[in-house]
Structure formats: C-alpha cells, structure tokens
Amino acid sequence: xxxxxxxxxxxxxxxxxxxxxxxxxxxxxxxxxxxxxxxxxxxxxxxxxxxxxxxxxxxxxxxxxxxxxxxxxxxxxxxxxxxxxxxxxxxxxxxxxxxxxxxxxxxxxxxxxxxxxxxxxxxxxxxxxxxxxxxxxxxxxxxxxxxxxxxxxxxxxxxxxxxxxxxxxxxxxxxxxxxxxxxxxxxxxxxxxxxxxxxxxxxxxxxxxxxxxxxxxxxxxxxxxxxxxxxxxxxxxxxxxxxxxxxxxxxxxxxxxxxxxxxxxxxxxxxxxxxxxxxxxxxxxxxxxxxxxxxxxxxxxxxxxxxxxxxxxxxxxxxxxxxxxxxxxxxxxxxxxxxxxxxxxxxxxxxxxxxxxxxxxxxxxxxxxxxxxxxxxxxxxxxxxxxxxxxxxxxxxxxx
Numbered sequence: 001x002x003x004x005x006x007x008x009x010x011x012x013x014x015x016x017x018x019x020x021x022x023x024x025x026x027x028x029x030x031x032x033x034x035x036x037x038x039x040x041x042x043x044x045x046x047x048x049x050x051x052x053x054x055x056x057x058x059x060x061x062x063x064x065x066x067x068x069x070x071x072x073x074x075x076x077x078x079x080x081x082x083x084x085x086x087x088x089x090x091x092x093x094x095x096x097x098x099x100x101x102x103x104x105x106x107x108x109x110x111x112x113x114x115x116x117x118x119x120x121x122x123x124x125x126x127x128x129x130x131x132x133x134x135x136x137x138x139x140x141x142x143x144x145x146x147x148x149x150x151x152x153x154x155x156x157x158x159x160x161x162x163x164x165x166x167x168x169x170x171x172x173x174x175x176x177x178x179x180x181x182x183x184x185x186x187x188x189x190x191x192x193x194x195x196x197x198x199x200x201x202x203x204x205x206x207x208x209x210x211x212x213x214x215x216x217x218x219x220x221x222x223x224x225x226x227x228x229x230x231x232x233x234x235x236x237x238x239x240x241x242x243x244x245x246x247x248x249x250x251x252x253x254x255x256x257x258x259x260x261x262x263x264x265x266x267x268x269x270x271x272x273x274x275x276x277x278x279x280x281x282x283x284x285x286x287x288x289x290x291x292x293x294x295x296x297x298x299x300x301x302x303x304x305x306x307x308x309x310x311x312x313x314x315x316x317x318x319x320x321x322x323x324x325x326x327x328x329x330x331x332x333x334x335x336x337x338x339x340x341x342x343x344x345x346x347x348x349x350x351x352x353x354x355x356x357x358x359x360x361x362x363x364x365x366x367x368x369x370x371x372x373x374x375x376x377x378x379x380x381x382x383x384x385x386x387x388x389x390x391x392x393x394x395x396x397x398x399x400x
Contacts, residue, residue, distance in 0.1 A: 002145045005243040009367035010360060015251045017359025018258035019316045023332060024339040024351035025265055026309030031340065033282040033302045036095065036108045040116035041310055042333030044083065046123055046326060048311025049318035051079035057135040061127045072136040072319070080311045087307025090115060091300055099299065116330075123326045132324050141248045142168070147234070148241040153178055154234040172234030173226075181225035189218025209349055254316050258352065261312060265305075265348040274301055331378075335362065338381040342388045343396055353396055358384060 023045055030038045050061075056075035058066045070078065098111055143165070147154040152175045157168040173181070193214030236242070269275040280288040281298045289295050310329075317332060318324045335358050343354025358381045365380035388396060 002242045002244045004246065006364060006367055007146070007243045008245045009364045011245050011247070011251075013360030013363035014356060015254055015320065015359070016363055017356035018255045019313055019320060019355075020332065020335050020339050020359050021352040021355025022258050022261055022316060023310060023313035023336040024343065024355045025261060025348055026306035026313070027336055028340045028343075028348070028351040029265070029302055029309070030306045033278050034095070034299055035105070036112060037337075038306065039109065039112045039333070040119060041306065042329040042331075042336065043116045043119040043123070044087070044307055044310035045314035045317060045329030045332060046324075047086065047119055047329075048079050048083045048307075048314035049324050049328065050123055050127060050314075051082050051311065052076050052315045052318070053132060053134060053324060055079060057132075060132040064126065069135070072134055075134075076315045079315060080308050083311030084304045084308040087304045087310075088300055091303035095303065096296065096299065120326060120330065127326065129326060133322050134319060134324075136319065141246050144245045144247055146243050146245065147236040147239040149234055149236060149239045151175070151234050152231075154236050154239070156233075156236075170233040171230040173229060173231060177225075177229045177231070181222055181229065184225055185218045185222035188221040189214045192217035212349070250319065254320055257312065257316060258355075261309065262348050262352040265309070268305075269348065274298075278302060334378055335359075335381045338385040342385055350396060357388075357396070 023041065026044075027038060027041045030036055030041070052072070052075045054061060054064045055068060055070045055078045056072050057069065058064045059069075094111060094115060095108070098107060103111070142157055142159050145156040145158065147156070152173050154170070154172045156170040158165045159168060160166070193210050196210035196213045267275075269279060277288070277293045277298050278301065280291070280293055281295060285295060288298075313332075313336075314329060317328060321328070336355075339354035339358045340351055341354070342357060343350030343352065361384045362377050362380050366377050369376070
C-alpha cells in the first residue's frame with residue numbers, strides 16, 4: 001500500500017503557508033505603515049471566520065438569529081466587507097485617539113492586546129466554545145500515487161469510495177521525457193526572469209516581480225509538458241520509491257486566493273495614489289504630512305485593509321480545517337508574526353514568501369519529527385525565524 005510521505009507534507013505546507021501568508025499581508029501592512037505590532041490581528045482572523053459562518057450557517061451559532069443563509073462564497077465576501085467596516089470602526093474609536101495623543105510603542109502594543117482580548121471574549125460570548133463548521137459543497141480528495149521505476153515515473157489517480165480505493169486513471173513518463181520536461185521548465189523560467197529583469201521600463205510598467213514571472217512561466221511550461229507528454233502506464237512492480245499526495249480543488253482555491261491577494265496588495269501599494277501615500281507615510285510620516293498627505297485617511301485605509309486581509313485568512317483557515325473555534329486566530333498569530341519578519345517587513349511579496357516558508361517548515365517538520373513532537377509545530381516557525389535573521393536580518397525579500 002502506498003503511504004503519504006514528505007512530498008505530501010510539502011504540498012500541505014504550501015496550502016498552510018498560503019493561509020499564513022494571507023494573514024501576514026495585513027500584519028505587515030499595519031506594522032510598516034501604522035508602526036503598530038497589532039496583536040489583535042489573530043483575533044480579527046477569528047472574527048472574519050465567524051462572520052462568514054453567521055452569513056452562511058447561522059443555525060450553528062447560539063446567539064445569532066437564523067435570518068439569512070448565503071452560499072459559502074457570498075458569505076465569505078460579505079464577511080470580508082463587514083470585517084473592513086469593523087477595522088475602520090476600531091481605528092477611528094481606539095487607535096486614532098491614542099495616535100492623536102502621541103502614544104509610544106509600548107502603549108500601542110498594550111492597546112492592541114486589549115483589543116485582542118475584547119474581540120476574543122466577544123466571540124466566546126456570542127458563539128460559545130463549541131467547534132462549528134461551514135455549510136459548503138463537499139470537496140472530494142483525489143490521491144495521486146507517484147512511483148519512481150526503472151523505466152521512469154508512473155502516476156496513478158484514485159479516490160476512496162465506500163471505504164475502498166477506486167482507480168481513476170494512470171499514465172507514465174519515461175526518464176528522457178522527465179529530464180526534458182525539467183530542462184524545458186527551468187529554461188523557460190530563467191528566460192522569462194532575465195527578460196523581465198533586463199526590461200529597463202519594468203518598474204514603470206509592471207508591478208509583478210520578475211521572480212514571480214519566472215517561477216510562474218516555469219510552472220506553466222512544466223504543466224504543459226506533463227499534459228502533452230503523457231504516456232502509457234508503466235509497470236510499478238520494480239518501483240524503487242512510491243508516495244501518495246492528497247489533492248483537492250479546495251487546496252487550489254486557497255493558494256489561488258493567496259496569490260491574487262498578494263498581487264492586488266502589491267498593485268495598490270505601488271500603482272495607486274493611495275498606495276503611494278501609504279508608502280510615503282511609512283518612509284517618513286512628518287515629511288508626508290508636509291507634502292500634503294492626509295495621514296488620518298492613510299491610517300484609516302491601512303487598518304481597513306488589514307482587517308479585510310485578516311478576514312480573508314480567517315475564512316480560508318476555517319474552510320481548510322473544516323472547523324472553527326474561538327482560539328483559531330490566536331493559535332495562528334505567532335506563525336503569522338514569524339512570516340512577516342522572515343519575509344521582510346516592507347513587502348507583500350516578502351510576507352507571502354515568509355508565509356510559504358513557515359507553512360512548509362511546520363508541516364514538513366511535523367512529518368520528520370517523531371509523533372510525540374507534533375505539539376511543537378509552532379516552535380518550528382521560530383527556529384526558521386532565528387536561522388533567517390542570523391543570515392539576513394532584513395528578511396528574505398526586503399522592500400521589493
């Protein structure tokens with residue numbers, strides 16, 4: 001029987017990293033522009049997740065009236081919008097007041113901790129401690145079994161039905177095809193990267209990093225070769241290595257949402273008037289004010305966007321885990337902080353890269369460590385954090 005292995009852990013780590021990255025985007029925004037290490041960010045993830053539940057399946061909640069039941073996608077959009085409103089409310093009523101009194105960093109940290117406690121206990125009061133879940137269409141997982149044989153790489157698809165595995169499809173790739181596919185992917189990726197890197201007008205015309213262009217082009221090329229070069233099934237009797245990877249449409253949607261969110265944030269910051277004002281405020285708030293930037297408006301936009309990003313991460317987390325609990329956001333807060341610092345505090349790409357690295361490290365680390373060490377999953381994030389900061393204190397990406 002084929003068992004899951006490190007490849008499956010790596011794949012799961014990408015999905016986990018996508019959720020962490022979505023949360024890290026908002027935390028990075030507040031930290032770099034508002035200069036507040038927002039410890040309430042994790043609880044905003046929880047609020048966003050429960051707002052979606054209140055719109056999708058209110059019958060799961062004790063004190064929420066069962067008036068409206070929206071499809072999950074509509075409920076997710078509604079929760080993101082409501083979270084943005086909430087972010088604007090507590091910026092106006094809490095953080096703006098302390099900012100107007102020139103509160104120091106320690107005071108703002110304490111304020112964010114107080115807000116975190118208020119949000120967490122509000123969720124506990126309204127929904128209780130029971131674990132609940134969204135009312136969504138069930139996504140069927142498909143197992144991809146990979147075999148490394150003397151003749152090449154064999155692929156088999158199957159899924160579990162009525163307690164038994166049901167074969168769906170199988171095909172193979174000879175070793176020359178495998179090597180050629182990898183060479184094509186690397187060659188296309190490098191060519192696209194160098195093309196975008198050498199474009200002197202790049203920063204004026206585009207907002208997508210040349211690394212993103214290169215990696216995306218390489219991935220598309222590899223996928224194209226894999227689709228076009230599918231051969232007859234190979235015998236797996238002489239397989240020297242086999243592993244199983246569980247895939248689902250849900251995982252692809254989560255990663256796609258993270259990538260789209262990252263690109264949208266980078267576009268807002270680098271290609272809009274509001275984004276330029278936000279970056280100017282982050283560089284030098286006093287100078288930005290002299291140049292006519294409305295600092296209060298910038299701060300409001302920052303907190304609203306951070307709340308929106310937190311809600312996106314919360315909804316993705318609740319959907320991925322198929323389980324919501326009042327501490328879900330708080331439990332993810334430390335990995336989110338680690339992702340922001342590892343990736344580089346000033347860049348959406350850095351936050352996304354840090355999130356992916358932390359997520360992969362956590363899931364692969366849990367796989368490699370003995371089963372009794374699974375409770376130390378979050379600690380793995382901080383081992384990676386310390387290792388990166390020792391080599392590159394400004395983070396992996398910096399301001400890109």
